[in-house]
Amino acid sequence: xxxxxxxxxxxxxxxxxxxxxxxxxxxxxxxxxxxxxxxxxxxxxxxxxxxxxxxxxxxxxxxxxxxxxxxxxxxxxxxxxxxxxxxxxxxxxxxxxxxxxxxxxxxxxxxxxxxxxxxxxxxx
Numbered sequence: 001x002x003x004x005x006x007x008x009x010x011x012x013x014x015x016x017x018x019x020x021x022x023x024x025x026x027x028x029x030x031x032x033x034x035x036x037x038x039x040x041x042x043x044x045x046x047x048x049x050x051x052x053x054x055x056x057x058x059x060x061x062x063x064x065x066x067x068x069x070x071x072x073x074x075x076x077x078x079x080x081x082x083x084x085x086x087x088x089x090x091x092x093x094x095x096x097x098x099x100x101x102x103x104x105x106x107x108x109x110x111x112x113x114x115x116x117x118x119x120x121x122x123x124x
Contacts, residue, residue: 002051016058016086017044034068037061041072045080057082 005013017040024036031039041059048057059076061069076082 002054011054013055014058014083015044015048015055016060017041032065032068033062034065034072037065037072038075041076041080041082045076045082048081058084058086060086 005011024031024040028036028039037060041057044057044059048055057076057080059072059080059082061072061076063069065072073085076085
């Protein structure tokens with residue numbers, strides 16, 4: 001993938017593992033949704049660390065995980081350095097509060113595309 005992007009002149013890519021998060025529910029049924037999200041976000045952070053400045057992350061949270069959802073959202077932005085998160089539904093109260101506290105901005109869902117996102121403001 002990186003070689004094809006380079007050949008096409010693409011210098012940066014936004015990466016998310018939301019599909020893996022969904023399939024992890026089947027593969028790891030005994031794990032809680034917050035633990036699966038942490039696992040997926042940690043794996044994504046490891047991938048991004050291999051390509052600093054080239055790949056950027058959009059993590060994911062389960063907004064129905066109570067207080068764990070905003071904590072994971074804050075962790076992925078503050079500790080893992082992700083640009084934002086996929087949050088579905090985006091205005092679930094704990095997730096919306098965490099988005100507000102973190103300085104992220106809700107981004108609308110693209111028709112037919114992945115779930116809604118919360119993104120950092122553009123870097124100057």
